[in-house]
Amino acid sequence: MAALVGLPLTRRQRDVDGRLQLSYWLRTAEGAEEVLIDGEQSVAFIRSDDCAAAEPLISDLKGCSLRPLSLQSLAHEPVSGLYASNLADWHEALGRLQQAGIGLMEEDIRAVDRYLIERGIFAGARVVQSQTVDGGASSTCANTRLVRDDFIPGLRMLSLDIETTLRADRILSIALQCGDQEVVLFNGPIAAGEQILPCAGERALLQALMQQVRSMDPDLLIGWNVIGFDLRVLEQRARTLGIRLCLGRDDQPLRVEQSQTGRWFARLNGRLVLDGIDTLKGATWHFERYGLEFVARELLGRGKLIHNPSDRGEEIQRLYREEPLALARYNLEDCHLVTDIFHKAELVPYLLQRARLTGLALDKVGGSSQAFDNLYLPRLHRAGYVAPEYASGQGDLEVPGGFVMDSRPGLYRHVLVLDFKSLYPSIIRSFQIDPLGLALGTRGDAPSEALVPGFHHAIFDRRHALLPRIIERLWQARDQAKQDGNSALSQAIKIQMNACYGVLGSKVCRFFDQRLSGSITLRGHQILQQTAEHIEATWGHTVIYGDTDSVFVWLGDDWPDTSRDTHAYGEQLARELNQWWRTQLRERFDLDSALELQYEAHYSRFLMPRMRHSEKGSKKRYAGLKRDSDGEQLVFRGLESVRTDWTPLARQFQQELYALIFHDEPWHAMLKQRVEAVFAGQHDAELVYRRRIRQPLEAYTRNRPPHVRAAQQLENHRREQGLPSYYAVGDSVAYLMTVNGPEPEELLRSPIDYQHYVDKQLLPVADSILPFLGESFAKLVAPQIDLF
Incomplete structure (x- = not known):
């Protein structure tokens, strides 16, 4: 031992x-x-x-x-x-x-x-x-x-997926895949084979499940909504049948519990359960939708064996009755998809690196505050102090979020983006922002040369600051991870460094104190403003926008792009600004600067749109044609093209229209043809809205937006058919706008309201850019609309 x-x-x-x-x-x-x-x-x-x-x-x-x-x-x-x-x-x-x-x-x-x-x-x-x-x-x-010890073992991963009746009151089959081992446990008669095991009823099915899990002996159980559905249903059926469903490494039965926030937890001893959706989100993967079909097609280029979600439930029942082998294949393919997604996204390596970095358990969802505790508390105790009462710091101050500069709307040529690398962590390092440093700095007995001013009367004792040293070690580790090509470790460190700021401004953290978070964000505001002012005063360029940690520098439409290396110029700007900041911090505060401004991008064309129904520039919304060594790339931020609550019609139209304008190519004909095609019904497949339900349907009382009304129609229809509820909180509703209002995609009965899509989807996209060309969508398409 x-x-x-x-x-x-x-x-x-x-x-x-x-x-x-x-x-x-x-x-x-x-x-x-x-x-x-x-x-x-x-x-x-x-x-x-x-x-x-x-x-x-x-x-x-x-x-x-x-x-x-x-x-x-x-x-x-x-x-x-x-x-x-x-x-x-x-x-x-x-x-x-x-x-x-x-x-x-x-x-x-x-x-x-x-x-x-x-x-x-x-x-x-x-x-x-x-x-x-x-x-x-x-x-x-x-x-x-x-x-x-530094030991990290290889982990055995078992992908699990179940198929049930529509009411989930009987399990039809259970698919298991663990490396090269895979099997489908089938409830009822089916041709037995190497990968198929018939079971005479649910009791035998659950007994076989326990035997297979013991035989495969995985460390990780994975699946898609595996806790909230698969394991929850397995536990409920086992309880109904009087079976102790032991899937852990001891003789304790599985327990599935729901927290007050609605999150489901699985309790097993000796094995961890990882839900694919939560794990992807925790590793900062972002998708328009998180259904297995959608994510698999985005990451793997393939999807489920039954593609249409609207009739998937009924099709499963039919396959169970008429084509059991097809159902078994479908069930097992879902396991393969989840396993392949975990491998493709490198989710387990990410979780292992996160554990080594922060001490968070592999199955911990979120956990930024706990990770902060793990890093900070041992150092605080060794310094002779204990943490304060939970979230007892000062909380009645006005603390803004990240700095967002008023933008200058326009359609530009040659815009550079300069970005501060990990701005908030670098502010913590540079200005010695720290809970213990704040406690000692405000006590009043430290020598003046040891003190660093913050905001909201915060003062930090640089001699005893712990957090800047933690950030510095993380920073060095991330640089090394990048050099080593360890993307999982680099991502884990990036998330944790940024979380060190976030938790200090949140009451979920025991060290919450707005003097800490305010000293970070307000210093960030100051740094962005002074950077913009110095660029304009020293180089004569106009800063058209600034956002949290970036400044957008307009070189001028007549910038001699052919005679000067724009990328080299951007890197020169960053170097000189970094040197300027090092001088500023040394002369004003006697501090070493950890601020690091980087040249990020050159946009040969750049749009900063106006706010709707206003002459003011928008914020966090822009588009541009980005140039780099790999060529050109259209980039959208905050606009319709990247927003999931806009239709595919609007997103595709925006990409095509902007590409033509940015390349100085004719675009009038495309715009008019698109309007005609919409009225002709040629784009019906692109008219589906998808919006997420944020609370139970019955909670929408005063305001019932279109997606809620569409969802309620489908729920009422299913209730009339004796079927279980289709939607849960967090689900996405697919619907279209008809002449009779919103209707769910699955129950579309009325003619589509094409005028709605022209007015609410095409017009806003076009008029975010056309006015800068002296054009108007309404004037250009009015003759076409009159024809319909």
Whole structure:
């Protein structure tokens, strides 16, 4: 056991014989093994001045104690530790102290998590056992502990997918794929084969499922909505049939639970469950829709074996009755799609790198605040301090978001984009922004040369700042990851560095204080404004827009593009601005600048549109023809072409119209032909709107937008047919606008309102650019419209 090294997959804490026990399932090179650790305690902190009031409240709890510590709060008050040797007394003690109004610090950190955090165990762990000595001979009782190790094992991944009746009240088949092993468990008669196992009823089906999972022995269970649907249905059917559905590595049954926010969680010991949708989003993959069919076609170039989602449910029922082998193939192909998506997007390597970087469990969704804790708390404790009461910092200040400059609308030639690399993390590094630094800087006893001013009366003591050092190490690690071509690690570091700002401005973080977040964003505003002013004063170029960390520099329509290397000029601008900022920070604050401005792009044509019904320039909306060594590329930001709530008609029209205008090619004929084709019904397939339901349909009472009305029509129809509800919160509704209003794509009955699409889809797209050419969509197409 002394040489056992592995990756903690799952962790839990429980009371055994009245004592706290920590359990970690480690994935080793040979397999998986549970490691049990006894003798640890749950820990929280209170102000030492509160001990006199707290002690009588917990005196009857034998497992609890209070101890003075050589630590203090960020308010510079001595603190004492509240310790509990079992969970029952721990939760009782917390309840009593909270009811009495006694402030608690770090009480929400579970012992099973704190054990790893304080030892720096973010990913790999090594098991160490030391024997106690009794009478000169080794005792049979070993003291087990974990220490940090860099070991990362290969993980076995099992893709799971089920097919059910329309009401999900009976399971028809279960497909499993784990590497080269794959099988379809079929409920009923079917030709048995190497990949197909017939089962006589659901009870036999679930028993076979447990046997297959034990045989394949995966570390990860993956699927598409695998927790909220597949595992939830499996658990419900097992409970109905009186079966203990044990899919973990012990004898505990599967538990599927839903949080107050609506998120589903699966509880297994020794195996992790990863939902494809959540994992993609967490790794910052963005898709117009997150259905398996859509994502698979975008990433893999292929989709499900039944393509039409509107009749997929009924088709599955037909295949079950008439073509069971076809259903088995369909079921198994869904598993293949999920597995291939995980491989293509490198999701597991990303999660492993995230774990090594932040200590987050592989199945943790979100977790920015917890990752911050994992990185920051051990360093804070070693500095002699504990975290404040949860989100107790100053919160009544006006803190703006990222800087967005008023734009100068127009159709331009030759615009350069200069972008600050990781602006907010670089501000934290440069200006020493830090929770501990704020506590010590505002105390009033630090020498003036150690202080760095912030905003909202924040002052930071640069001598004790912890966060800038954390950011610097992450920054260096990301640069190395880029050099090594490790895209998964680079992406994980980028996300975490940016999250270090985000959590400080959010009440989900225990270090929330608007003096911290305000000192970051307001400094960002200052940096962008001064950068723009310096460009205009020194080089004479006009800055037409600025957004969060970028400035858009217009070189002039008469820029001699053929006689000067524009890319080299952009890089020169960035170098000289970086040197200017280094000088500014050294002279004004005696600080080393970590600000790094980069030349990002050259747009040979660039549109900054106006706000609708206004002469003012828009924000976060632009388009351009980008030039680089690979050629030209049309880029859209915030416009119809990249917005999923606009129809394919509008998006395709915008791309074609802008491309013609940006290349100075004739465009009038295309515009008029497009209008004629719409009225002729030649673009009906491109008229579908897709919008997401943000709350239950019944919650839309005062305002019922078109997609909600369309969804309700389909729900009413299904109810009349005796079918279950089709839509859930987060689902996308596909509908068209007809002469009788919005109708769902699946129940289209009325003629399409083509005038609506011309007025609401084509006209806004065209009139975002045509006025800069002295043209008007309405005047150009009026004769065509009169014909219909």
